[in-house]
Amino acid sequence: MTAKKKSKTYTKAERWQDVDVHELAKLEINQRLSAEEKIRLFTDMVRIRRFEGRSLRSYQEGKIGGFLHLYEGQEACAVGTISLLGADDHVITAYRDHGHALAVGMGMNECMAEMYGKHTGCSKGKGGSMHFFAPDKNYWGGHGIVGGQIPLGTGLAYALKYQGKKGCCLAYMGDGAINQGAVHEAYNLASLWDLPVIFIIENNAYSMGTSQARSSAYPECLAQRAEAYGMDWDTVNGNILYDVRAKTYEAIKRAHEESRPTVLEIFTYRYRGHSVADANAEKYRSKDEIADYKENKDPITLLRKQLVEEGVLTEEQAKEIDKAANAEATAAAEFADKSPFPPAESILEDTYWSMDNKGQDPAIDELNQGRFIFEDGGIFDK
Amino acid sequence: MALITYRQAIKDALAEEIARDPNVFVMGEEVAQYNGAYKVTEGLWEKFGDKRMVDAPISEAGFIGLGIGASMLGMRPVMEFMFWSFCYVAFDQLLNNGSFCRYMSGGLMNVPIVVRGPANGGTNVGATHSHTPENLCANHPGIKVVCPSNAADAKGLMKTAIRDNDPVFVMENTLLYGQKWEVPEEEYLIPMGKANILKEGTDISLIAHGRGAMTALEAAKRLEEEYDINAEVLDLRSIRPLDVDAILETVKKTNRVVYVEENKPFSSVGSQIISIIQEEAFDHLDAPIKRVNSIDAPQIYSMPLEKIQIPDADRVIKKVLEIC
Numbered sequence: 001m002t003a004k005k006k007s008k009t010y011t012k013a014e015r016w017q018d019v020d021v022h023e024l025a026k027l028e029i030n031q032r033l034s035a036e037e038k039i040r041l042f043t044d045m046v047r048i049r050r051f052e053g054r055s056l057r058s059y060q061e062g063k064i065g066g067f068l069h070l071y072e073g074q075e076a077c078a079v080g081t082i083s084l085l086g087a088d089d090h091v092i093t094a095y096r097d098h099g100h101a102l103a104v105g106m107g108m109n110e111c112m113a114e115m116y117g118k119h120t121g122c123s124k125g126k127g128g129s130m131h132f133f134a135p136d137k138n139y140w141g142g143h144g145i146v147g148g149q150i151p152l153g154t155g156l157a158y159a160l161k162y163q164g165k166k167g168c169c170l171a172y173m174g175d176g177a178i179n180q181g182a183v184h185e186a187y188n189l190a191s192l193w194d195l196p197v198i199f200i201i202e203n204n205a206y207s208m209g210t211s212q213a214r215s216s217a218y219p220e221c222l223a224q225r226a227e228a229y230g231m232d233w234d235t236v237n238g239n240i241l242y243d244v245r246a247k248t249y250e251a252i253k254r255a256h257e258e259s260r261p262t263v264l265e266i267f268t269y270r271y272r273g274h275s276v277a278d279a280n281a282e283k284y285r286s287k288d289e290i291a292d293y294k295e296n297k298d299p300i301t302l303l304r305k306q307l308v309e310e311g312v313l314t315e316e317q318a319k320e321i322d323k324a325a326n327a328e329a330t331a332a333a334e335f336a337d338k339s340p341f342p343p344a345e346s347i348l349e350d351t352y353w354s355m356d357n358k359g360q361d362p363a364i365d366e367l368n369q370g371r372f373i374f375e376d377g378g379i380f381d382k
Numbered sequence: 383m384a385l386i387t388y389r390q391a392i393k394d395a396l397a398e399e400i401a402r403d404p405n406v407f408v409m410g411e412e413v414a415q416y417n418g419a420y421k422v423t424e425g426l427w428e429k430f431g432d433k434r435m436v437d438a439p440i441s442e443a444g445f446i447g448l449g450i451g452a453s454m455l456g457m458r459p460v461m462e463f464m465f466w467s468f469c470y471v472a473f474d475q476l477l478n479n480g481s482f483c484r485y486m487s488g489g490l491m492n493v494p495i496v497v498r499g500p501a502n503g504g505t506n507v508g509a510t511h512s513h514t515p516e517n518l519c520a521n522h523p524g525i526k527v528v529c530p531s532n533a534a535d536a537k538g539l540m541k542t543a544i545r546d547n548d549p550v551f552v553m554e555n556t557l558l559y560g561q562k563w564e565v566p567e568e569e570y571l572i573p574m575g576k577a578n579i580l581k582e583g584t585d586i587s588l589i590a591h592g593r594g595a596m597t598a599l600e601a602a603k604r605l606e607e608e609y610d611i612n613a614e615v616l617d618l619r620s621i622r623p624l625d626v627d628a629i630l631e632t633v634k635k636t637n638r639v640v641y642v643e644e645n646k647p648f649s650s651v652g653s654q655i656i657s658i659i660q661e662e663a664f665d666h667l668d669a670p671i672k673r674v675n676s677i678d679a680p681q682i683y684s685m686p687l688e689k690i691q692i693p694d695a696d697r698v699i700k701k702v703l704e705i706c
Contacts, residue, residue, distance in 0.1 A: 090455075092451075121488070122488070123486055123487050123488035123490070124488035124489075125488075126485055126486055126487075126488050127486040127487065127488065131486040131487070133483075133486070133487035133488075133490050133491060134490070135454070135487070135490050135491050136490075140451075140454060140491070141483070141486070141487070142486075143478075143479070144478070145474050145478055148447070148474050148475065148478060148479060149479075150447075151443060151444050151445075151446070151447020151448050151450075151451065151475060152447050152448075152450055152451035152454070152475075152479055153451060154444070154447070154448050154451060155447060155448035155449060155450060155451020155452040155453075155454070155455075156451045156452070156454065156455055157451075158448055158451070158452045158457075159451070159452040159453075159454075159455035159456065159457045160455070162407070162433070162452070162457060163455070163456075181443060182443045182444060182447060182474065182475070185441040185443050185444025185445075185447075186444050186447065186448070188439060188441060188444065189438075189439070189441065189444050189445060189448055192439065349489065350484055350485050350487075350488055350489035351484070351485055351523045351524050352484075352523075352524065352526075352548050353484065353489075353492050353494075353547040353548050354546065354547065354548055356489055357547075364547075366573055367542050367545070367546070367571060367573045367574060368546070368573065368574055368575060368623060369573050369574065369575035369576045369623065369625065370574065370575020370576065370577075370620065370623035370624050370625040370626065370627075371575070371623055371624045371625075371626045372523075372575075372622065372623045373523070374624075374654070374658075
């Protein structure tokens with residue numbers, strides 16, 4: 001084991017550091033972006049924003065059930081980090097998973113339809129808003145229990161290392177997850193075994209309605225807990241896409257080249273409540289605070305200004321992109337609305353691999369006899 | 383046939399599957415350099431090295447979750463709980479991630495993991511170390527649960543479990559580890575969901591799983607010798623999938639049933655079996671079904687009292703005599 005301790009004294013000033021966008025733009029990792037790629041990243045962020053806005057409307061219309069955790073305000077986190085991934089890099093996140101899903105390339109239609117509980121959804125209506133998956137895009141969810149996905153992400157990294165692949169896993173969590181035991185167990189394993197995993201804390205300042213000051217013994221910096229495990233760590237301004245890319249790039253390099261984990265804390269902000277059902281979203285934080293982020297720190301506005309300044313994008317183009325994203329989200333809602341609900345029989349499908357694949361291989365069937373399901377509700381009687 | 387211990391049979395299964403498939407690795411507390419807390423993995427680290435035999439820190443939620451994540455990418459991890467009693471600190475990983483990820487993804491992913499270890503009382507280790515969670519685990523659709531009662535089954539079921547594409551929880555028994563059975567020398571697999579008649583009989587069916595099957599078998603022998611009652615003993619071998627046909631068949635043959643298990647009685651495996659029998663073979667019953675479970679209190683430490691708490695042949699015989 002070759003733990004590299006990075007002694008870094010955290011100062012509060014760094015927390016919302018005024019990073020210099022122009023300096024960040026000069027970094028090789030951002031320089032290498034073509035104009036098209038920059039516009040693509042901007043477009044992805046706008047698409048997430050519009051998708052979430054449309055989801056909220058559908059929820060209010062009663063089309064979406066359960067919980068709806070929106071990603072508005074955090075777009076640069078998912079888009080910036082995922083923009084750096086290659087074929088052997090993987091992603092796993094918590095329940096605020098729409099942004100990551102769109103960023104890895106899942107379609108609005110399948111995501112919206114999933115929330116509508118439709119058969120055309122990415123999980124055939126079996127997972128809902130919190131449980132999007134796309135293993136073909138190296139996207140492993142979408143997990144509902146706070147922090148529960150972090151050991152899984154560590155395991156994905158373990159498999160990559162075992163298989164001799166030069167890949168890594170980005171394992172995202174919210175700031176509320178940092179006090180879960182499973183997260184710390186995963187930290188220890190990742191550092192102990194030199195695993196290529198990057199733990200990304202998307203710190204939106206509130207774990208549901210509880211601020212860090214009320215939930216964490218050392219709220220000044222959550223990433224710094226990495227030091228207890230001999231891991232490198234860094235903080236990121238999540239409103240600046242270039243900063244997200246710059247810091248994540250360093251972590252990915254460390255994972256690929258040294259097979260070492262990193263903890264990144266991305267300071268970000270969610271405009272909506274913890275979920276749409278969060279009745280107190282404007283009580284545990286002030287309206288002024290929310291307005292300040294929207295007006296002065298919005299990641300999409302900041303990127304738009306930067307790209308316009310660089311001459312990569314015009315305001316007119318930006319408006320067109322927004323319009324197109326809005327139309328795409330509206331079309332996704334229509335697609336979801338028109339899609340059929342799954343047939344009743346599908347309640348039992350996808351429970352066991354061996355049931356779903358019965359008849360494919362007699363040798364496997366021979367090893368899987370007997371009754372698997374003990375109540376079918378009579379759905380096969382008709 | 384070779385006469386080998388239950389422990390050796392599991393070790394042989396692990397060794398054969400590690401040698402057969404490069405994606406198989408064994409991970410758990412003290413499984414490698416220490417040779418296994420119960421010596422089930424003795425010698426495997428020397429033979430297969432660090433990559434295939436991995437010592438994990440005492441961190442069940444972390445390493446079980448890690449194994450599940452690795453299995454999503456095509457690995458076939460065999461995770462050891464030193465005791466299944468330690469599963470509770472990893473329950474979120476086992477049950478939310480292990481059993482439900484395939485379902486919640488609409489079948490896009492698989493979790494081909496094996497989680498194994500002893501799950502039994504009777505060793506004077508108190509309530510925290512004497513859990514039998516087969517009923518709790520089998521309550522979660524998506525998981526397969528097997529409880530081998532003897533060495534031959536332990537080997538055959540373990541190999542099947544490792545090759546299976548679903549999560550399989552194998553519950554062993556420390557009181558069986560040192561006992562010997564005849565085990566085939568050639569390679570073999572035992573199907574899940576296929577019960578085994580340990581003894582043919584006509585007067586009553588003793589249905590059981592895990593070590594309960596051995597207790598039932600001992601009781602059956604004595605019933606024959608001492609009471610002239612010819613009991614049939616059906617060993618379920620796997621809890622989920624469940625060989626319902628074999629259960630109904632023996633009920634129809636003998637018309638009387640006693641279920642024997644170490645589970646505590648409330649919502650035990652036996653509860654489920656009895657529910658199925660009354661629903662699907664009610665007309666074939668000549669007497670109420672009886673059950674022999676561990677006495678319904680947290681597991682006691684005191685040696686002679688724990689002997690009373692877990693099922694033994696005397697208690698089985700007593701229940702049989704109530705309905706025969």
